[in-house]
Each structure stands twice: as structure tokens, then as C-alpha cells.
Amino acid sequence: xxxxxxxxxxxxxxxxxxxxxxxxxxxxxxxxxxxxxxxxxxxxxxxxxxxxxxxxxxxxxxxxxxxxxxxxxxxxxxxxxxxxxxxxxxxxxxxxxxxxxxxxxxxxxxxxxxxxxxxxxxxxxxxxxxxxxxxxxxxxxxxxxxxxxxxxxxxxxxxxxxxxxxxxxxxxxxxxxxxxxxxxxxxxxxxxxxxxxxxxxxxxxxxxxxxxxxxxxxxxxxxxxxxxxxxxxxxxxxxxxxxxxxxxxxxxxxxxxxxxxxxxxxxxxxxxxxxxxxxxxxxxxxxxxxxxxxxxxxxxxxxxxxxxxxxxxxxxxxxxxxxxxxxxxxxxxxxxxxxxxxxxxxxxxxxxxxxxxxxxxxxxxxxxxxxxxxxxxxxxxxxxxxxxxxxxxxxxxxxxxxxxxxxxxxxxxxxxxxxxxxxxxxxxxxxxxxxxxxxxxxxxxxxxxxxxxxxxxxxxxxxxxxxxxxxxxxxxxxxxxxxxxxxxxxxxxxxxxxxxxxxxxxxxxxxxxxxxxxxxxxxxxxxxxx
Amino acid sequence: xxxxxxxxxxxxxxxxxxxxxxxxxxxxxxxxxxxxxxxxxxxxxxxxxxxxxxxxxxxxxxxxxxxxxxxxxxxxxxxxxxxxxxxxxxxxxxxxxxxxxxxxxxxxxxxxxxxxxxxxxxxxxxxxxxxxxxxxxxxxxxxxxxxxxxxxxxxxxxxxxxxxxxxxxxxxxxxxxxxxxxxxxxxxxxxxxxxxxxxxxxxxxxxxxxxxxxxxxxxxxxxxxxxxxxxxxxxxxxxxxxxxxxxxxxxxxxxxxxxxxxxxxxxxxxxxxxxxxxxxxxxxxxxxxxxxxxxxxxxxxxxxxxxxxxxxxxxxxxxxxxxxxx
Numbered sequence: 001x002x003x004x005x006x007x008x009x010x011x012x013x014x015x016x017x018x019x020x021x022x023x024x025x026x027x028x029x030x031x032x033x034x035x036x037x038x039x040x041x042x043x044x045x046x047x048x049x050x051x052x053x054x055x056x057x058x059x060x061x062x063x064x065x066x067x068x069x070x071x072x073x074x075x076x077x078x079x080x081x082x083x084x085x086x087x088x089x090x091x092x093x094x095x096x097x098x099x100x101x102x103x104x105x106x107x108x109x110x111x112x113x114x115x116x117x118x119x120x121x122x123x124x125x126x127x128x129x130x131x132x133x134x135x136x137x138x139x140x141x142x143x144x145x146x147x148x149x150x151x152x153x154x155x156x157x158x159x160x161x162x163x164x165x166x167x168x169x170x171x172x173x174x175x176x177x178x179x180x181x182x183x184x185x186x187x188x189x190x191x192x193x194x195x196x197x198x199x200x201x202x203x204x205x206x207x208x209x210x211x212x213x214x215x216x217x218x219x220x221x222x223x224x225x226x227x228x229x230x231x232x233x234x235x236x237x238x239x240x241x242x243x244x245x246x247x248x249x250x251x252x253x254x255x256x257x258x259x260x261x262x263x264x265x266x267x268x269x270x271x272x273x274x275x276x277x278x279x280x281x282x283x284x285x286x287x288x289x290x291x292x293x294x295x296x297x298x299x300x301x302x303x304x305x306x307x308x309x310x311x312x313x314x315x316x317x318x319x320x321x322x323x324x325x326x327x328x329x330x331x332x333x334x335x336x337x338x339x340x341x342x343x344x345x346x347x348x349x350x351x352x353x354x355x356x357x358x359x360x361x362x363x364x365x366x367x368x369x370x371x372x373x374x375x376x377x378x379x380x381x382x383x384x385x386x387x388x389x390x391x392x393x394x395x396x397x398x399x400x401x402x403x404x405x406x407x408x409x410x411x412x413x414x415x416x417x418x419x420x421x422x423x424x425x426x427x428x429x430x431x432x433x434x435x436x437x438x439x440x441x442x443x444x445x446x447x448x449x450x451x452x453x454x455x456x457x458x459x460x461x462x463x464x465x466x467x468x469x470x471x472x473x474x475x476x477x478x479x480x481x482x483x484x485x486x487x488x489x490x491x492x493x494x495x496x497x498x499x500x501x502x503x504x505x506x507x508x509x510x511x512x513x514x515x516x517x518x519x520x521x522x523x524x525x526x527x528x529x530x
Numbered sequence: 531x532x533x534x535x536x537x538x539x540x541x542x543x544x545x546x547x548x549x550x551x552x553x554x555x556x557x558x559x560x561x562x563x564x565x566x567x568x569x570x571x572x573x574x575x576x577x578x579x580x581x582x583x584x585x586x587x588x589x590x591x592x593x594x595x596x597x598x599x600x601x602x603x604x605x606x607x608x609x610x611x612x613x614x615x616x617x618x619x620x621x622x623x624x625x626x627x628x629x630x631x632x633x634x635x636x637x638x639x640x641x642x643x644x645x646x647x648x649x650x651x652x653x654x655x656x657x658x659x660x661x662x663x664x665x666x667x668x669x670x671x672x673x674x675x676x677x678x679x680x681x682x683x684x685x686x687x688x689x690x691x692x693x694x695x696x697x698x699x700x701x702x703x704x705x706x707x708x709x710x711x712x713x714x715x716x717x718x719x720x721x722x723x724x725x726x727x728x729x730x731x732x733x734x735x736x737x738x739x740x741x742x743x744x745x746x747x748x749x750x751x752x753x754x755x756x757x758x759x760x761x762x763x764x765x766x767x768x769x770x771x772x773x774x775x776x777x778x779x780x781x782x783x784x785x786x787x788x789x790x791x792x793x794x795x796x797x798x799x800x801x802x803x804x805x806x807x808x809x810x811x812x813x814x815x816x817x818x819x820x821x822x823x824x825x826x827x828x829x830x831x832x833x834x835x836x837x838x839x840x841x842x843x844x845x846x847x848x849x850x851x852x853x854x855x856x
Contacts (some may be wrong), residue, residue: 037704043812045570045616127571129578182588182618202617202624203812204804205704226704230802231812234683238691238698245704373815405568405817412568446579447571 030509034527035224038518039236039245043203043229046186048174049167050118051125053426055250055276058164058519060206060227064191065167066215066521068096068115069158071427073271073514075330077158080521081110081168081192081215091153091470096161098144102215104170105196110215112140114192117171119148125180128431130467131160152468155475156428163520164275165427168192194220194521204229221526240266240503247504247511249518253376254315260503268503272517277326277425277432278498280318280377282368282385285416286491287453290355290364297490299349300418301339303392304385308341310496313380318499323483324433326425326497330472333480336487346392355393363393369410369419372401377498378420385418408447422498423448427515429479434463437486454491533845540841544834551830552606552823556599559819566615566817567591589615602823611827612820616813621824625806629828631701632805635797636790638721639728644783646729647736648776652767654737655744666737673734678793682727682800689723696723699802724801728793732786736779743775750774777848784840788833 042056049061068082079085082096102110116138123132134157137149148157160166173190174180187200194216195208206227210220228245230236237256239245241263249272251257261268282304284291291297310318321327323336355363368385370378379398386396399416401407411419426432435441435448439455459482466478486492502518504511510524567585586592590601605612611621654663673681690698697703701720706713747753748771756770757763795807802808806825813821 035705046618125581127578127581179588181584182613187617187619201627201804202614202619203809228700228704230699231808232699232800232802235686235699235800235802238686242690242694242698244697244699402563403569403815403817404572405565406563408568408572409565443579445582447568 028509028529030221030524030526031529032218032221032526033223035226036222036247036508036522036525036527037245038225038227039239039248040227040229040250041231041233041236042250043231044206047189047197047200047206048169048180048183048186049164050122050169050174051180051186053127055519059249060197060208061167062163062193062516062519062521063195063208063225064189064193064197065169066102066110066192066194067163067166067168068098068161069166070520071159071162071275071515073274075274075515077162080163081115082161085158087158087470091155091468092150094148094150094157094161096146096148098146099215100144102192103213104173104190104192105211105213106170106173106190107213108170108172109143110168110170110192111143112146113143114168114171115146116140117175118166118168121169121174121180122166128165128426130430130434131156131165153470154430154468155466155470155472156430159427160431162427162516164516165431194523195225198224216523219523220521221524222522225522243505246508247502249502249504251501251503252374252499254317254499257317257499257501257503258315260501263503265506266503267506267508267511268501269511269513270499270501271513272502272511272515273498273500274326274328275427275515275517275519276500277329277427278422278500279321279324279326279425279494280381280420280422280496280498281321282381282493282495283411283419283421283452284491284493285414285418285452286455287414288417290353291366291417293353294489295349295353296355297493298339298488299346299353299392300389300394301490301493302342302346302349303389303394304339304493304495305341305388306339306495309381309384313384314376314496314499317501318496321494321497322487323494324436324486324492325429325479325483328497329425329429331429331476331479333483335480336483339490339493343391350392350394357393361393362390362395365395365397366417367397367399369399369401369407369416371407371420371422372403374422377422377496381495382420411451412445412447412449414444414451414453429463430467434467437482437491438463452491454486454489456485456489459485459489533842537838537842540838544838547834548827548830552603552827553599555823555826556602557595559822560595560598562817565591566819569817570615589613602820606827611824614813614818614821616816616818616821621820624809624821625824625828628804628806628809631803632791632794632798632807633832634717634721635724635728635803635805636787636794638725639732639794639797640783640787640790642725642729643732643736644779647733648740648772648779650733650737651740651742652744652772652775654741655748656767658741658745663741666741670734670738673730676730678727678731679796679800681730682724682797685723685727686800696720701804724797724803727800728790728797731793732790735782735786739782740775740779743778744771747771747775777844780840780844784837784844787836787840788829791829791832 044056047060049057066081069077070080071077081098081102083099084097086095119132119138123135134150134152134154135148136151139147170190173185174183194211194214196211198207198209200206208225210223240248260266284297286292306320310320322338323332325332350363357363368382370382382398386398389396410416424432436450437459439460441450442453443449462478462482466475469475507528509526509528512518512522514520567582570585571582614621614624650666654666689696697720702716706716753771756766795810798805798807799811810825
């Protein structure tokens with residue numbers, strides 16, 4: 001897929017188009033009304049995505065709050081709360097022109113000051129610090145114009161202004177001086193989006209009803225969205241199969257996906273997760289011998305059969321992934337070394353690295369950790385590694401952690417040899433990729449920082465340049481080179497894209513399949529005529 | 531001892547017990563590995579070192595353990611169970627929303643277990659070597675031996691998948707809209723499978739116990755006398771024998787209340803029943819100490835109250851106990 005700079009940035013000429021959110025043509029007149037019941041295994045802490053990442057908050061959050069822009073399935077920005085926008089020629093500012101009739105759910109108008117407040121809040125409190133780090137100021141020349149000033153060009157800014165990442169929250173509610181992280185309105189928010197909160201029962205259910213005063217005419221089409229939360233995937237499957245629920249947007253276990261695909265009542269899609277860009281991988285502690293040697297890491301790469309993992313262990317529903325950038329992203333470089341299975345090469349590299357096999361055929365011992373609670377993606381792959389790496393003389397001990405905090409503590413304090421992990425790209429490499437490879441992000445005690453302690457000045461330089469390069473082609477070239485270097489250094493062996501799938505009732509039309517899927521406002525979805 | 535003094539003494543014991551439960555649980559939970567701040571950071575999608583420090587400070591996790599305990603006990607004394615680390619809502623609100631469903635489930639299971647168990651026991655006792663008696667013996671062995679979560683899953687497969695006549699999970703239908711009476715019906719419809727699952731294990735015990743107790747009582751002199759007086763068999767069994775045979779059931783029902791609550795924890799997880807058990811399960815995984823402590827406190831409170839009520843009902847059912855000591 002080729003994207004021009006204009007498409008990516010929506011710059012010169014600005015996209016002064018009427019809001020058009022229906023990205024698909026319809027064979028029939030879309031219906032209005034009805035409720036859609038979604039099921040989820042994830043329980044949100046609260047409903048304010050300005051200070052909380054993740055799909056648990058992101059899905060309801062994107063319905064409750066509107067954002068300046070939205071993205072389609074081709075990574076193209078579209079107007080939302082901002083009816084148009086303009087990126088300055090020097091890339092140092094972006095001006096948003098807001099729609100004039102938008103109101104919060106309490107009837108107060110949505111103004112540029114709320115946009116300023118929201119961006120400042122996200123910059124100060126959201127865990128993805130790189131999203132608005134370059135923002136030096138947000139100016140509000142009038143009620144419907146917000147100009148975002150940048151310390152340096154920020155090519156990911158438009159994506160950062162889209163759903164799931166930039167909810168516009170009301171200053172008159174959240175700016176009352178109380179700590180935003182623990183603000184009571186996080187669980188009972190006054191929103192700006194197509195649905196308003198009817199009821200939030202923590203850990204049980206979220207009920208959203210249509211915002212009849214929404215600024216986009218005739219949207220949303222549904223009257224109600226109900227998200228029921230269950231921590232038992234089997235119960236979820238039965239509920240979807242029985243029609244107690246209408247859709248299951250984040251199915252990951254391969255046997256569940258296969259089972260849902262066999263159901264005639266349901267459509268199953270893997271679209272709608274491109275923005276998340278979730279990658280399952282094996283990380284190496286690059287400062288701990290013998291994994292400090294590139295040849296040892298490469299040998300492990302050659303000894304692992306990525307295709308066996310995706311085709312056999314994950315029943316063919318997961319796609320192989322061989323890069324730090326998700327393969328569905330326009331920045332993916334297909335030339336990155338794949339490390340196809342080659343046990344001879346692996347043995348040769350280990351010999352060359354000075355780790356000859358002993359009389360028992362073994363060379364050295366390593367441990368592998370995994371995130372508890374994700375048996376198929378994490379534990380079973382770790383178990384596979386134990387048997388597979390034995391073939392090249394590496395004695396692997398699979399080390400279990402009783403819970404997430406224990407695993408996170410071990411990894412973030414560098415108490416590991418190798419670990420399975422699952423990390424998300426979040427739409428642009430600046431948000432979700434840089435953090436794992438920048439040497440400046442080696443921060444002890446912080447999970448999902450550069451816990452591999454990987455350090456390469458050339459990589460730092462390339463990522464530094466890519467973070468400020470506004471020209472798409474030049475930026476892609478920087479990421480291409482970055483991928484080739486980390487593909488050679490191999491601080492991480494990338495295994496597969498997490499096989500997220502959505503299953504939904506066939507009578508549902510226009511199920512969200514943009515890059516953000518259900519983490520973008522569900523404005524267009526409707527029930528087909530009975 | 532008069533009833534007032536008796537109740538007062540039992541209440542005092544109960545309060546001491548509850549304080550002990552609080553302190554012991556506080557230390558036990560904090561002795562477990564795992565940092566709540568890391569859990570919150572994980573749920574947030576990662577956090578910077580500053581954010582981690584802010585989380586620890588916001589929830590008082592940076593203070594020494596004894597200071598945390600003192601603060602906690604002080605709050606509890608004022609009726610404040612603290613804020614949930616995970617949901618950032620008052621624990622008391624989270625529990626208040628869950629305690630009703632748990633009590634409903636536990637009481638429904640208890641009623642099913644006692645009525646069905648006693649009825650089966652009574653009928654089996656009338657012909658100790660008959661087929662019904664053998665059935666009760668088998669049922670009690672199987673019911674007692676089968677783990678409650680397994681029974682639950684089997685019932686879900688049978689009645690929600692193969693013969694889909696009951697809902698899979700939850701307490702109400704997501705799409706439900708209707709009046710109060712219809713709402714009650716919807717709740718009862720959802721309650722059937724979980725309550726029956728939880729009841730099975732206790733039903734087995736009660737049926738066996740009442741069978742044995744009834745056999746014993748039916749052989750007693752006063753039953754023979756009643757029969758000799760020409761009373762109908764129904765009157766003999768239900769008026770004369772059952773009242774005496776039921777005493778051990780009351781005792782066991784009270785003792786079993788704690789087990790019933792712990793069984794409810796599993797059943798709630800299987801059926802996604804929105805009670806305290808499921809919240810407890812989730813809170814353990816999330817290292818949500820205040821919520822977990824609050825639930826354990828409430829569970830202990832329920833057991834203390836249930837035992838007190840059992841003692842009182844025992845005194846009511848058996849005049850010998852009511853007048854004992856005089």
C-alpha cells in the first residue's frame with residue numbers, strides 16, 4: 001500500500017470535506033435502532049482513555065468520547081470533531097478547525113479550550129508519553145480553532161489525534177482541580193461521542209445509549225451498545241453462539257476462532273486490529289552472557305520454526321511476524337531477515353560463538369519466562385522453545401510466574417534470560433515501536449520499556465530522525481534501515497501477530513473494520529432488515 | 531443464661547473474630563508476592579517510573595506496612611473500607627453492588643439443598659433398603675465427590691448448549707427491558723443453574739444426613755406410640771419424626787454456611803454471576819488488596835451472622851435447648 005505525504009498528513013489544501021464516516025457502499029438502506037451486545041474478557045478500570053491505554057477502556061471510551069480525527073481501513077485520516085485541519089509547511093504546527101455544533105453530553109459546547117485541555121491532560125498522564133511529547137503549546141485563537149505548536153515536526157501527530165488515543169474530555173468536569181488519575185468522573189464520564197453512558201457496573205457491564213444530540217446527523221445508527229464482561233472465554237463463546245451476545249471483538253485463542261468460524265450465524269474477521277499492531281515475541285536479555293553475543297541470538301533465531309508456531313500451535317489463525325513493525329503497517333520492510341528454520345546454521349553459529357557442545361550434547365542453560373494468563377500465545381510457545389532449542393544444545397528451563405506483577409517485576413528488573421512478551425505498535429512506530437529499541441528508554445523497573453537493554457547508536461540515530469521526518473518516503477526509508485539493523489542484531493525474535501478476530505452476528509452491517517476497529521466510534525453499524 | 535446475654539456474648543465474640551480476620555488477612559495478603567502498582571501499570575499499558583511512584587503514593591503503598599495497617603484499621607472503624615486500587619472506587623460501593631447477588635445465590639442454594647435434601651432423605655428413610663434409598667446414597671456420593679466448578683461446567687454444557695433452555699451466564703439478560711415482575715422472572719431464570727450447581731454438593735450431604743437421622747427417629751419409642759395411637763403415616767413422619775430429625779440438619783446448615791460462601795466463589799466464576807465471589811477472584815489476580823480485604827471481611831461477617839442465626843433457630847426448634855440451664 002502506497003500512501004502519499006498528503007494522504008498521511010492531510011496537509012496542503014486541508015481536507016475541507018463534509019464529514020463522511022461511511023467508508024463503505026451499501027446495497028440496502030441502513031436501518032436505525034436496536035441494541036448490540038458485545039462481550040469482552042477485559043474489565044476496564046474506568047472509562048477515560050485520556051489517562052488509560054488498552055482496549056478495555058478504549059472500546060467504550062471511543063463511543064463516549066469523540067476525537068479530532070478518525071482513521072479508515074487504509075490508514076487515511078478523516079474529519080471528526082475537526083471538520084478540517086492544516087499542517088504547517090514547516091511541520092511545526094497543526095491547526096484544527098472544529099465543527100460548530102458539537103456538544104458534550106451535558107449540553108455544554110465542545111470548544112477549542114476542551115481540545116487544549118484534553119491534549120495537555122494526555123501529554124501529562126497517558127502512559128504513551130511520545131504521543132504529545134513534542135507539543136509545546138496549544139493555542140485557541142477562537143472557540144472553534146485549536147493550533148497545536150510543536151517543538152519539532154511530529155509525523156505521527158494526526159494518528160495521535162484519532163480515536164482511542166485522543167478523546168476530547170470536558171474541562172468543566174475534569175479540570176476542577178482534582179487528580180485526573182483518580183477523578184470520580186473517570187467512571188461516570190460526561191462525554192462528547194455518539195453514545196452516552198447509561199450504566200457502568202465495574203467488572204460486569206457497561207451500557208451505552210445513543211446520544212440524540214450528536215453533532216453528526218443520523219448517527220449513530222444503533223440505539224444502544226451493551227458491553228458485558230466475563231472472564232470465562234468458554235461462557236463468552238456459548239453466549240455468542242446462543243445469540244445472548246451479538247459480537248465478540250477480541251477473540252484470540254485459535255480453537256475459539258475456529259469454532260466461531262464454523263458457526264453459520266456469525267461472520268468472523270481479522271480486520272480492525274491493524275492500529276493495535278500486537279506482536280507476540282521472544283525477547284533476549286542482551287546484557288547477560290551468552291545472550292550478549294549477537295551470534296547466539298541469531299542461532300536461536302535459526303533454531304525456532306516460526307511457521308510451526310503459527311500453523312501448528314496456533315492452528316493457522318495467527319500470521320507470522322518477522323519485524324518490530326507489524327506487517328500490515330505501511331512502514332513494514334519485507335526485506336528484513338526472516339531467520340527461516342536452519343538447525344545446521346544455528347549449530348554452526350553457536351560453535352563459532354565459542355559454545356561447543358559438551359559430552360551430553362548440551363552447550364549452556366537458559367531460562368524463558370512468559371506472561372501468565374495467555375496459555376496459547378505465551379506459555380505453549382515457551383514450552384515449544386524448550387524442546388526446540390534442545391535440538392541445538394540449549395537447555396531451556398521454562399520459568400512460570402504466578403501472576404502478571406511477578407512477571408513484570410522480573411523482566412523490568414532484568415532478572416531474566418529470555419522472555420515471551422506481547423507488545424503493541426499502537427498505530428505509529430513513534431508510539432509503540434521506538435520504546436523497545438531506544439537506548440534512552442532503558443529504564444529499570446518499568447515494564448515495556450527497553451527491558452532487553454538493547455543499545456545501538458545507529459538505531460538511536462535512525463529512530464531519532466524518523467520521529468521528526470515529515471516526508472513519508474524518507475521516513476519509510478529510515479524505518480527500512482532500522483528494521484534491517486535490528487533484524488541483524490536481533491535483540492528480539494518476532495514470532496507472530498496476535499490473532500485478534502471479531503465474530504459478529506451476520507445480520508449486523510458495517511461492523512467497524514477501520515484500523516482501530518471497535519476502538520473507534522461505532523457510528524455506522526446497523527442491524528439489517530429482518 | 532438468658533437470650534439477651536447469650537446474644538450479647540456471641541456478638542462480642544463475633545467482633546473479636548472480625549478484628550482478627552482483618553489483621554490476619556492484611557498480613558497474609560501483603561506477604562504474597564506481587565506489587566499492586568505494577569498491576570495497575572500493566573493495566574494502563576505500561577507506566578513511567580514517575581507514574582509508578584505516583585500510583586504508590588496515591589494508594590499509600592510507599593508507607594511502612596504497620597503504618598498501612600494502622601491507617602486501614604482506623605478507616606474500617608469509621609466504616610470506610612478504602613478505595614479499590616483497580617477500579618478506584620470505594621470498596622464499600624463495589625461490595626454493596628455485589629453482596630445482594632451473593633446472598634441471593636447462597637440463600638437460593640441453601641433453600642434448594644435443605645428442602646430437596648430433607649425430602650429425599652425422609653422418603654429414603656421410610657424404606658431404607660428400597661431403590662430411592664439407594665438413589666440417595668449414590669447421589670450423595672457423586673454430589674459430594676464432584677467438584678462444584680466441574681458440575682457447573684457440565685450443567686452449562688447440558689442446559690445452555692446441548693439443550694439451550696437456560697442462559698449461559700450473568701444475572702440478567704443484556705437486552706432485558708420490562709417491568710419489575712418480568713425483571714424478577716429474568717433473575718430467577720438466570721439463577722436456576724448456578725443455584726442448583728451450588729446446591730448439589732450440600733443437597734447430597736443433607737439428604738444423607740436426614741436419611742440417617744430419620745431412620746434413627748422412626749425407630750424411636752414415641753414414633754411407635756404415635757403409630758399405635760392410629761395417626762396417619764404422613765402425620766407421624768412429618769409432625770412427629772421430622773421435627774426431631776431436623777435438628778442435626780440445622781446444625782450442619784449453620785456450620786456449612788462458610789463452605790457455601792466459598793463454593794459460591796467458584797460458582798460465580800463459572801456462571802459469571804455478579805457477586806462477591808467473582809470480585810474476590812478478580813481482586814486476587816489484580817492484587818487489589820483493599821477490595822479483597824473488604825470481601826473477606828464481609829464474608830466473615832456473613833458467617834458470624836449465619837452462625838448466630840443458626841444458634842438462635844436451634845434454640846427455637848428444640849425447647850430443651852431453649853430452657854436448658856434453668
